Amino acid sequence: MFDSFLLFMSADIKEQYKPTARNNMGTRLQDLGYRVTKTTDISAVSVFIQQVDALIICSTIADIEPWAKKCLTHRSLPLIWWFHHEALSDSKCHLDIDIDAVLYSNMTDSEIHLSLQLCSNRYLQRIQWDKERELLLSKLEERKHIDKAKAILCEIKHITEPEAYDFIRKQAMHERKRMVDVALSILSLYPLLVAKGEGRK
Structure with missing residues (x-):
């Protein structure tokens, strides 16, 4: 099970989530006892990603794939997508990346715990499948x-x-x-x- 996370979001999205707001997943995870390292600097990811159990990216549908690919070049980790709702979006959700879990700002604490547990299981299965395939x-x-x-x-x-x-x-x-x-x-x-x-x- 996970203990620590790296939370990446772009600076413009961060402005929409006040640190004390209920919709701030980073703060909620900390309140639930998890360690969360937060950054909006993509260049800092290479350092922080070595010290955590999983990666959380807060982004829109359009941005999750490019951000994930940039972050995961530094290390293979479970990928959790904190889905940021876009005001106007007709994007089709066709992604060429492996996402192990999805978080939403309005999830209950129990739903968050369950999603993280399933994420851990799915990542281990995915790694095993990759090894067997190779x-x-x-x-x-x-x-x-x-x-x-x-x-x-x-x-x-x-x-x-x-x-x-x-x-x-x-x-x-x-x-x-x-x-x-x-x-x-x-x-x-x-x-x-x-x-x-x-x-x-």
């Missing part, structure tokens, strides 16, 4: 290299695919390497073998 992409890339190496072995050694796979596997065990490392060695040597073969013709 692992799967890495394995797919490894499989591509192994398949290419098998094709080369089939061509050069005149063997079947299963035999080529078995060759790579045994070589990896013998050299105490991963199969993909053996495959990459084969791929790097292949142009030299081709060039050498052509030189003999």
